Amino acid sequence: MNSKNKIGKKIKAFREFRQVSREDLALKANLDPKQLEYIEEKGTVPSLGHLIKITRALGVRIGTFLDDLDHVGPVVVRAGEEKSTLSFSTKDKKTREHLNFYSLAPDKTGRHMEPFMVEIEPANESDYKLSSHEGEEFIYVLEGAIEINYGKNIYRLNKGDSIYLDSIVAHNVHAAGEKAAKIMAVIYYPV
Structure with missing residues (x-):
């Protein structure tokens, strides 16, 4: 499957x-x-x-x-062994937003945070679809540059920059310009 x-x-x-x-x-x-x-x-x-x-x-x-498996103790994910969880795309083909998520703690049971490494492919359009959900997000740029539409503001982050935001505010994360980017994202939302 x-x-x-x-x-x-x-x-x-x-x-x-x-x-x-x-x-x-x-x-x-x-x-x-x-x-x-x-x-x-x-x-x-x-x-x-x-x-x-x-x-x-x-x-x-x-x-x-x-998740596939659950471990009660700490979970170590070695470099290069991240599990490709899945890719998220919008159904709107015009924007071609595409995010590949790699879980950094797929086997940890009872966790309250979701850490991911995310590869962000560049999009052709600047009309990004904003979404919101409960919780908070921490994003650290590993490679390239990203833009975050957050409410009415736009933030540009380059390699080494980070942002901590409230997810309830409508937002969108996308590659800045025509090059792909890679981020580490930690998502928390109350259950």
């Missing part, structure tokens, strides 16, 4: 275990029921914002749908 189908199947299994209808979950997560159907049945990968809304509506952490 590829990672796309795995996410949707896990969401569906968990939803059914909790005896929540697809329509009720879509309503609680503020999603169109068709979107949720595509995620569960056709392997459509939700955006990170939508995945967070689904996990929040179900009262679980995002790792519930991304």
Whole structure:
């Protein structure tokens, strides 16, 4: 089973275990029921914002749908051994936003933070779709440069720069210019 189908199947299994209808979950997560159907049945990968809304509506952490194994003690991820969790793309083909997420703690049980290494491919358009979700984010630029649309402001961060932001404010992270970027992102959201 590829990672796309795995996410949707896990969401569906968990939803059914909790005896929540697809329509009720879509309503609680503020999603169109068709979107949720595509995620569960056709392997459509939700955006990170939508995945967070689904996990929040179900009262679980995002790792519930991304993890394969759980370890109670510390988890060490050696350089080059990051697990490719999945790629997030918007469904709007005009912007071509694309983010490849690599989990830095996929096997840690009971965690409250989600650390990722993220490769950000450049986009052609400057009309970025903003999203918001509960919680906080810490971003550190490892390579290249990024821009963050945050509310009405735009922040440019270069290699070595970092930002800590409240995720409830509508935002978008994208590569600055025509070159790819790589960031470390730690996402926290209350369950």
